[in-house]
Amino acid sequence: MTTRIDARFAKLATENRAALVTFVMGGDPDIPTSLDIVKALPKAGADVIEIGMPFTDPMADGPSIQAAGLRALNAGMTLKKTLQLVADFRRSDDETPVVLMGYYNPIYVMGVEKFLDAAKAAGVDGLIVVDLPPEEDDELCLPALKAGLNFIRLATPTTNDKRLPSVLTNTSGFVYYVSLTGVTGAAIPDYSKVGASVARIKGHTALPVAVGFGVKTADAARTIGAQADGVVVGTAIVDALKNSLGPDNRATAKTVEAVAALVRELSAGVRSARKAAAE
Amino acid sequence: MNQQTPNSFRTGPDDHGRFGLFGGRFVAETLMPLILDLEKAYEAAKIDPAFHAEIAHLHTHYVGRPSPLYLAERMTERLGGAKIYFKRDELNHTGAHKINNVLGQILLARRMGKKRIIAETGAGQHGVATATACAKYGLECVVYMGAVDVERQKPNVFRMKMLGATVVPVQSGARTLKDAMNEALRDWVTNVENTFYCIGTAAGPHPYPAMVRDFQSIIGKEVREQIMAAEGRLPDSLVACIGGGSNAIGLFHPFLDDASVAIYGVEAAGHGLDVDNGHAASLAGGKPGVLHGNRTYLLMDDDGQILEGHSISAGLDYPGIGPEHAWLRDMGRVKYLSATDKEALDAFQLCSKLEGIIPALEPAHALAKVIELAPTLPKDHVMVMNMCGRGDKDIFAVAEHLGGM
Ligand SMILES: Cc1ncc(COP(=O)(O)O)c(C=O)c1O
Numbered sequence: 001m002t003t004r005i006d007a008r009f010a011k012l013a014t015e016n017r018a019a020l021v022t023f024v025m026g027g028d029p030d031i032p033t034s035l036d037i038v039k040a041l042p043k044a045g046a047d048v049i050e051i052g053m054p055f056t057d058p059m060a061d062g063p064s065i066q067a068a069g070l071r072a073l074n075a076g077m078t079l080k081k082t083l084q085l086v087a088d089f090r091r092s093d094d095e096t097p098v099v100l101m102g103y104y105n106p107i108y109v110m111g112v113e114k115f116l117d118a119a120k121a122a123g124v125d126g127l128i129v130v131d132l133p134p135e136e137d138d139e140l141c142l143p144a145l146k147a148g149l150n151f152i153r154l155a156t157p158t159t160n161d162k163r164l165p166s167v168l169t170n171t172s173g174f175v176y177y178v179s180l181t182g183v184t185g186a187a188i189p190d191y192s193k194v195g196a197s198v199a200r201i202k203g204h205t206a207l208p209v210a211v212g213f214g215v216k217t218a219d220a221a222r223t224i225g226a227q228a229d230g231v232v233v234g235t236a237i238v239d240a241l242k243n244s245l246g247p248d249n250r251a252t253a254k255t256v257e258a259v260a261a262l263v264r265e266l267s268a269g270v271r272s273a274r275k276a277a278a279e
Numbered sequence: 280m281n282q283q284t285p286n287s288f289r290t291g292p293d294d295h296g297r298f299g300l301f302g303g304r305f306v307a308e309t310l311m312p313l314i315l316d317l318e319k320a321y322e323a324a325k326i327d328p329a330f331h332a333e334i335a336h337l338h339t340h341y342v343g344r345p346s347p348l349y350l351a352e353r354m355t356e357r358l359g360g361a362k363i364y365f366k367r368d369e370l371n372h373t374g375a376h377k378i379n380n381v382l383g384q385i386l387l388a389r390r391m392g393k394k395r396i397i398a399e400t401g402a403g404q405h406g407v408a409t410a411t412a413c414a415k416y417g418l419e420c421v422v423y424m425g426a427v428d429v430e431r432q433k434p435n436v437f438r439m440k441m442l443g444a445t446v447v448p449v450q451s452g453a454r455t456l457k458d459a460m461n462e463a464l465r466d467w468v469t470n471v472e473n474t475f476y477c478i479g480t481a482a483g484p485h486p487y488p489a490m491v492r493d494f495q496s497i498i499g500k501e502v503r504e505q506i507m508a509a510e511g512r513l514p515d516s517l518v519a520c521i522g523g524g525s526n527a528i529g530l531f532h533p534f535l536d537d538a539s540v541a542i543y544g545v546e547a548a549g550h551g552l553d554v555d556n557g558h559a560a561s562l563a564g565g566k567p568g569v570l571h572g573n574r575t576y577l578l579m580d581d582d583g584q585i586l587e588g589h590s591i592s593a594g595l596d597y598p599g600i601g602p603e604h605a606w607l608r609d610m611g612r613v614k615y616l617s618a619t620d621k622e623a624l625d626a627f628q629l630c631s632k633l634e635g636i637i638p639a640l641e642p643a644h645a646l647a648k649v650i651e652l653a654p655t656l657p658k659d660h661v662m663v664m665n666m667c668g669r670g671d672k673d674i675f676a677v678a679e680h681l682g683g684m
Contacts, residue, residue, distance in 0.1 A: 056585045057457065057570060059464045060307045066451060078582040104305060105569045109583030131305040131569065135295070156309040158471055163312055181309050182469040 004097040004125045005150050005173040008047055009208040009229060018225035020045055020270045021210050022263055023101065023234030025052035025068035026085050027077025028241065033251040034072070037241070037259050038089050042096045044260040045267025048210075048230065049089075050128070053082050053102030060130045062185030064235045067242070071249050079106040079115070083122045090123035099152060099173075101128040104140065112140055116147040126150035126173045134166045141170050154178050155201055164204045174208040174230060175201055185235035186214060195227035218269030225273030233266055288535035288612050291603060296485020299609065301602035304484045306572045309468045318486045320391050325493070330386065334494075337382050341415075342372045344497065348505035348663070353633040358653040361516070361660040364509070365636070366502055366530065368667045375639065375668035376495060376526040377408040381477060383494035385412040388475035395419045395470065398477045399463040401428055401456035401522065402594030402641065403435025404668055405479030410444035420444040423462040425455035428593045435672050453587035456522075456597045460571055480523025481601035484572030488601050495529025502663055503533055510661055516541040518652070519665040520645040521615070522559075522594045524601035526667035535612060543652070544604060545645045547590035548617035559588035559596040560617040562608050570598075575605040591620035591680065592640035594668070622647035624680060627670065639668030640677070 012019050022041055027034050041049050054069035054077050061069070086098050100119065107115045107129065119127070127144055134141075134153070141151045150173030158181060159167055168175065179194055180186055198209045210230025215221055217236070224231045237259055244258035245251065291298040304314060324330040338344035347367045355363045368376040388396060396418050400406030406422040413420035422439055426448040429436050439446050452458035467476045481491040506514050517534060519527035521544045534540045549558035558564060561576040568577040570585060578586040578598035590596035607613040618626075626646035631637045638646060642665060649664050656662070670677070 055583075056452065057461050059461050059571070060309075060468055062465070073584060080582075103569075105577075105579070105585070106583035108569055108574075109566075109579065109581075130307050131572070133304065133306060133308050133311040135304050135311065154308045156307075158309050158312045160312065167308065178309065181471050183465045186469065 001148055003148070003150050003173065004095065005048065005099070008097050009174060012047060016274050018228055018270050018273060019047035019210065019230035020221065020263070020267050021048040021050060021212070021230050021232040022046040022237055023050040023052060023232065024237060024241070024259070025054060025065065025072050026082040027054060027072030027075050028068045028238070029071050029245055029249050029251050029255070030075040031077060031081060031085065033255055035085055035088055036256045038085065039092060040256050040260045041263060042093055044263035046096070046263055048097045048099060050099045050101045050232070050234070051082065051086065053079055053100055053106060055103040055106060058103060060183055062183040062235065064185045064238045064242070068238045079110055083118050083124070086124050087122040097125045098123065099126040099128055100124055102130070104129050104131050107140060112143055116144055116149065119149060120147055124149065126152050128152045128154070128176060130154070134169065137170055145170060145172065152176055157181055157197070161200070164201065168205045171207065174210050175205060176232065177201060177209055177211045177228070178213045179211050180213050182213065184213060191220065191223050194224055198228045218265045221266045221269035222273045225270040231270050237262060288607065288610065289532065291606065292485060292489050298603045298606035300567065301575050301605040302485055302488060302573050304572065305569045305574065306484045307468055309471055313471050314484055316391070320387055321486050321490050324387055324390060333386055334383060338497065342378055342382070343370060345501040345505070346370050348502060348509060350509070351634050354630065357633060358650060360658065361653040361656040361662040362658065363649060363653060364506070364661065364663045365666040366498060366663055368498060368526065368665060369636070369639065369642070369669035373404070373408045373411050374671065375404040375408070376498060376529065376665070377405040377479060378411065379497055379529065380479070380491050380494040380525060381405070381408040381412045383490070384475070384477045385416060385418070388418070388477070389416060391475065393473060393475035395421070395474045396477050397421045397423070397463050397466050397474055398479060399423045399456065399459040400479060401425070401459065401597065402592065402639070403428065403432040403439065403672060404594060406444070406446070407435050407438050407442070409477050410439040410442035413444065414442045421447060421466065423447050423449050423459040423466070425449050425453070425459045427454040428456065428459070431593045431676055432672055433675070455587065455593070457585065457587070464571070479525070481525040481528045481603060482523040482571060482573060482575065482599060488573065488603055491525050492528045492532055492603060495525050496532050498526065498529040498665065499531060499533035502530065506661065506663065513537055513540055514661045514663045515539070516543065516660065516662045518543045518545065518645045518649050518662065520545045520595065520641045520667065521600060521604065522597050522641060523599070524604045526665050528601060528603055530665045531613060542613045543648060544613055544615045545648045546615060546617040547592060547595035547644055548619040549589040549591070551619055552617060556586050557589050558617070559590040559598065561598060561600045562604070562615045563617050565598070567605070573602045575599050575602045591623060592644065594639070594641040595644065616648050618644040618647035624677065626650055627677060636666065637670035637674070638666060639670045640673045642667050
């Protein structure tokens with residue numbers, strides 16, 4: 001079956017450009033503003049939207065995304081309300097793929113079946129669950145695939161060739177290549193190696209490969225967009241949001257536009273990537 | 280379903296690192312290859328006599344094992360029931376059972392060629408033990424400790440620094456043990472190639488729960504021999520406190536298949552089990568969830584967000600528990616009780632005055648339940664409690680609670 005994610009990557013391939021995949025934390029800095037931000041993303045140039053499901057103990061996230069999760073939790077965000085956020089977004093956009101990203105515990109506590117039903121009904125297309133490696137595929141990955149959702153797996157520099165096939169086996173939608181060993185927001189990787197890493201993964205799969213971790217600027221997005229099928233940006237967007245907040249981390253009139261402005265820049269970077277490379 | 284045979288409680292975990300529903304390997308992909316390497320290295324070491332000989336040598340000459348099994352005569356007399364023995368792991372080098380596990384892991388790290396060691400610590404005992412072993416073997420040591428615990432356990436912070444370790448105060452969350460573990464995991468994800476994560480309790484992703492249990496099982500193995508020498512028979516009951524559960528599983532595991540031995544684990548009830556977010560008793564007040572690499576009982580809200588938990592003891596205020604305990608509880612093999620801050624403080628004082636042993640606040644929780652259970656039992660009932668740490672680190676905090684002595 002074809003999901004919105006498959007359709008989107010196929011379309012971008014015909015346009016010969018990479019996808020801009022944008023991450024925002026669901027409910028950051030408050031639930032209504034978060035919905036406005038998500039709604040603003042496609043117009044600003046986001047091709048795929050990742051929405052973080054906030055969790056108290058985000059073990060693979062750096063300080064920026066940790067803080068975003070806490071802002072969301074303090075604003076009353078829950079997994080149920082994150083699903084509602086997607087449903088609300090879907091009312092005005094039935095094309096842009098939405099991927100939920102987070103940790104397993106809130107999903108497990110809600111109940112896998114119940115979560116998958118609700119996610120499907122809300123219009124979620126894919127899941128990235130950081131603490132579910134292939135060794136735990138029975139937990140959520142296989143039920144999610146059965147329910148018609150994509151399960152997007154991270155591949156990392158430590159995922160060697162021996163391990164890649166098992167990581168890719170039940171992956172669908174796209175492969176998310178984490179360009180460095182580290183938490184989100186960590187230092188910029190050595191971009192020169194990204195092309196080789198993408199090629200290594202493509203040797204094992206026909207799926208699109210998106211690259212993330214450490215992408216902060218339009219320049220970086222352009223460089224990676226020339227070498228990969230997608231460019232994932234998270235921390236930079238979360239930081240732009242944070243810098244627009246007023247006292248007590250409250251949203252200001254500038255908040256939505258601050259995010260949109262950065263996404264427009266990143267999008268311009270991604271869109272010029274192959275042209276720049278061809279010249 | 281799990282592959283445990285119902286006629287033994289000692290065969291877990293299975294190949295997937297599961298104890299029934301619990302355990303597993305819930306970690307980021309970056310760590311997964313390393314965790315598989317670690318499992319391989321541990322399996323190889325486990326069947327290598329040289330590895331065991333090295334540990335045995337260190338136990339004798341560095342730790343001071345076997346630790347005595349001591350008949351607490353005045354405590355026994357005062358309580359007027361069961362005959363009470365303390366397993367004196369507080370006499371170990373560095374003052375707690377933590378060194379048993381650390382030496383095993385550090386020898387393993389050396390075998391794997393890792394030069395940089397990281398650890399999380401709550402009370403600071405695991406941090407001190409890790410810093411100690413790293414000093415001995417010339418390894419770089421970074422210890423993550425919640426900022427609140429840095430305040431609560433100052434003497435141990437100083438000790439770690441003296442030993443050459445870097446202590447990183449963790450400012451996220453409630454700034455206690457759970458947050459220290461998050462930060463250690465973040466360090467590990469970042470420095471995975473050269474770094475060995477020395478986990479301080481029988482929790483985390485497989486193979487840690489089983490590996491830490493194996494290293495701590497020296498406690499129970501010694502007790503078996505010592506009690507045979509002292510009483511000519513096995514004990515009737517065992518009691519140990521539970522943070523993540525390493526000292527407890529170390530005492531319990533060699534006895535799990537001896538049906539005549541009643542086994543009690545004691546969680547921290549803090550301000551009381553009925554106080555919202557006021558305790559750290561994950562079995563009594565939690566439900567199954569996934570955190571820090573394993574599925575186990577966790578303190579959390581309806582949305583699956585982890586609660587902070589509270590205990591007067593910095594070594595017990597962890598919102599989870601090792602997966603093997605979660606399984607043993609569901610199987611009904613071990614009975615889990617809890618002791619409040621106040622009960623622990625009372626036991627702390629009584630033990631100091633009656634036996635001349637100042638216990639750590641952690642085993643003071645176990646002692647609180649010994650004080651409750653012993654009077655209800657006959658005089659020929661032999662009870663062994665794990666005195667898993669000494670109270671030097673706690674005296675200032677206790678003095679504060681008692682209103683400045
Ligand atoms: C003396 C002592 N006992 C017990 C504990 C709790 O850990 P565990 O349950 O793993 O034995 C600690 C932890 O810091 C400790 O220092």
